[in-house]
Amino acid sequence: MTPILLAVCAAASNALASVLQRRAARTVPEQKAFRLSLFLALIRHPVWLAGIGALIAGFAFQAAALSVGALALVQPTLVVELPFTMLLISWMFGIKLDRRSWAAVGVMTAGLVTFLASAAPGPGRHPPTSALWLMAGVATVGTVIGLVIVARLFLIGAGRAAVLGVAAGIGFAFTATFMKESTSIFESEPGALATSWQLYAMVLAGLCSLFLLQNALQSGPLVAAQPALTISDPVAGILYGTTLFGEYVRTGPWIILEAAGIGMIIYGSFLLSKSPPIRAHELAPEPTQEPA
Template sequence: MISIVLALCAAVSNAVASNLQRIAARTVPESKAFRLALILDLIRRPVWLGGIVALIAGFAFQAAALSTGPLALVQPVLATELPFTMVLLSLMFKMRLEGRIWLAVATMSVGLALFLFSASPSTGREPPSTKVWILAAIVTVAVVIGLCLLARLIEGDGRAALLGVATGIGFAFTAAFMKQSTSILAEGVATLATSWQPYAMVAAGLCSLFLLQNTLQSGTLVAAQPALTISDPVASILYGTMMFGESVRTGPWIILEAIGIGSIFFGSFLLAKSPQVRAQLLAQTKPKQRS
């Protein structure tokens, strides 16, 4: 139960971070995409720095949650970041959410609850071996690079969605390193400092953060956020079951799990298609065309 509460706190913090960072990122000209100049421009903006503080808080809550619960449980709970993002969006821009949006939020919430109840993720038995980590890293890097190259070929919301998936996978892989690091920390700070996993976690996190900024700068939030929010828990379940030996219910339970996942996707679809949210985002966060 404590891991779920901590994961919800992480979701709220990440929702705050997404909104603040997007406000800043959408004011940066498109010419700075995929360049260090993007970060150098953003770091001078207080709103973006506030988003980073919220992101760090989310990171801390997530680490605490992973230290008490399985990866396949904690990361799916973080999918509530999307409903929280939309609610915070309404508060920040003083907009009244239409019934369709509340339906989407309710659908996602019920879907998540149904999935967690039916899957009932359990803690893994053994930590991954170095060989498993290397194989996972090769596959992850190949998939992320492939998505980024494909994203470069298109523009607008399509690019934002593809980069959102790549970013979600990156953060899921970062969470896997975080899960392992919290276990190593139990053996002592000295052991953690001399292990490679926390440094790999930092590297993966920084790369994912860079991808996130390009995701937010590439298109609307309603295109980027659903892709990011859904790909993270799905990838995390795969990492948890294939790397950490975590398990989810099978048999007839798969039907309920599929309905739960389907509800999350449907809720994301409703949010992405909301004319109200699209109009508000275009009006409030239209990117400047300065150089």
């Protein structure tokens, strides 16, 4: 129960971070995308800095959750970030959610409960070997680069935001693998953490994922980027948990219920992203400006 509660706290913090960062990213000109100048423009926004503070809190809660729970348990729980995001948008901007929005939240919640109850994720049976780290790294970097190329060359607006959201979600899930290994090293031998490559890999992967997230939020509406981020992160997290750490997930007939749970999460995310009041707010034109 403890890792789930910590993961929910992480999701709430991440949701606040997304809303605040999107609010700042909407004011940055499109020509700054995929450039260091994007960060230089955003860092001058107090709202964006507040979002980074919330993101750091989310990382702390997530690290605490991963220190006591399996990756395949913690990452799926983070899907509650999406309903938290929509609720925050509703509260912060005075938007009244309709019945379909609340029904979508219910479907996502039921899907999460169904998946966790049927999969019953358990702790890992072994630490990742060097070969597994290498294969996971090559597959992750190749996938993320491919998604960025597609988004950059062939898509604009909501489509680009969604694809970059998937890339960021995969990146954050990969960051979580280094985070979990770093917490294990710290618990067994605290002095060895500073010299472990996993710690620095976590920082690098986290910064790259943050850069992808900022571009996703700057490219299109939050209702396009957030569902893609929210879904890709736990799906990738389950794959990393089972392949890298040998974490236990039920198989056999249970796969049917697990697939149904994931399907409900995806369907609920789709419904929530189509919420008329939130879409009307997110798609409303806003003058492009930068702080003085």
